[in-house]
Amino acid sequence: MNELDHELTNALRREDPPAGFAERVLRRVGEPPHADQTWGAPLGGPIRLTASAPTPLTSAQTWGPPAPTKLPFVQWAAAAALVAAMAGGINYVAEQKERAEGEAAGVRVALALHIAGTKLQLVQTKITQLHEQPDRNSNQ
Amino acid sequence: MRIVIVLLTLTLLPAAATAARGQDVKIPANVERLAAKAVETVNVTVDGALLQLAGKFLSSSDPDQKQIKTLLGNLKGIYVRSFKFENEGEYSEADVESVRSQLRGQEWARIVNVTSKKGGDNVDVAYKMDKGKIAGLVVIAAEPKEFTIVNIVGPIDLDQLSSLGGQFGIPKVDLKGPQK
Numbered sequence: 001m002n003e004l005d006h007e008l009t010n011a012l013r014r015e016d017p018p019a020g021f022a023e024r025v026l027r028r029v030g031e032p033p034h035a036d037q038t039w040g041a042p043l044g045g046p047i048r049l050t051a052s053a054p055t056p057l058t059s060a061q062t063w064g065p066p067a068p069t070k071l072p073f074v075q076w077a078a079a080a081a082l083v084a085a086m087a088g089g090i091n092y093v094a095e096q097k098e099r100a101e102g103e104a105a106g107v108r109v110a111l112a113l114h115i116a117g118t119k120l121q122l123v124q125t126k127i128t129q130l131h132e133q134p135d136r137n138s139n140q
Numbered sequence: 141m142r143i144v145i146v147l148l149t150l151t152l153l154p155a156a157a158t159a160a161r162g163q164d165v166k167i168p169a170n171v172e173r174l175a176a177k178a179v180e181t182v183n184v185t186v187d188g189a190l191l192q193l194a195g196k197f198l199s200s201s202d203p204d205q206k207q208i209k210t211l212l213g214n215l216k217g218i219y220v221r222s223f224k225f226e227n228e229g230e231y232s233e234a235d236v237e238s239v240r241s242q243l244r245g246q247e248w249a250r251i252v253n254v255t256s257k258k259g260g261d262n263v264d265v266a267y268k269m270d271k272g273k274i275a276g277l278v279v280i281a282a283e284p285k286e287f288t289i290v291n292i293v294g295p296i297d298l299d300q301l302s303s304l305g306g307q308f309g310i311p312k313v314d315l316k317g318p319q320k
Binding site (some may be wrong): 098099102103105106108111112113115116117119126127130 | 182184185186190191193194196197208212218219220222252256261263265277279281283288290301
């Protein structure tokens with residue numbers, strides 16, 4: 001246990017940065033982004049965490065958005081796709097609403113016709129009874 | 141001033157008449173009030189726009205649905221008021237008469253008027269003709285514990301309505317009457 005404590009204390013002890021580290025970081029912050037910057041490091045690529053050497057980052061290891069001037073078509077295509085997706089979404093919602101209203105109206109129509117049919121059937125029954133009564137009387 | 145009033149009356153009268161023609165038979169206030177006494181009230185109001193919308197979602201390839209779609213396509217509205225009561229005598233003859241009296245106009249013809257003293261059922265079926273075709277159908281059914289008014293507005297083919305019986309919960313009705 002003591003050995004582990006010792007190892008941890010050793011590994012996590014405070015170390016001063018190498019000389020000129022702060023200046024190098026500030027200089028890098030002020031630099032414009034590389035034209036071919038991509039998101040994240042490639043799979044399996046080395047990720048440098050050391051601050052010892054001011055190695056310039058390769059294009060594949062730097063972060064930041066793609067340069068706006070190089071791929072205008074992609075941007076326009078993305079914008080068009082977004083607009084199309086939004087329009088499609090709005091249209092879909094409107095269609096779903098119209099369908100729901102249409103189905104609800106269909107239920108009401110079916111109910112109205114059901115009631116109308118029931119009452120007409122009542123009339124038919126009464127008329128049939130009236131027609132049958134003289135027959136029954138004549139048979140007796 | 142008088143000229144202005146006369147002109148206004150002449151302008152507004154046709155508009156009022158057109159609005160009233162939409163439903164033809166009005167449900168009087170005394171009948172609407174029956175809802176407070178009724179144990180069950182059915183109020184179906186399907187106007188022309190809703191009928192068109194309902195017809196839009198019926199398939200033209202399915203023969204049954206095509207039939208109802210054709211029927212709905214010509215109609216201008218379907219209005220139903222039905223009141224079910226717990227006990228007999230909860231609505232008056234005056235309530236029935238307030239609706240029935242609207243069918244005494246020249247444009248209306250009564251097909252059936254069944255009055256059953258034994259069962260207490262009174263049913264009136266009236267239709268309205270326009271250019272030689274049925275332009276509306278009204279059924280008033282006054283039963284001991286139930287009072288129903290059905291108003292179908294627009295050109296209606298009775299054979300078509302009859303053929304819908306047995307579908308969509310609509311009972312089978314032979315509108316041609318008993319064959320002898």
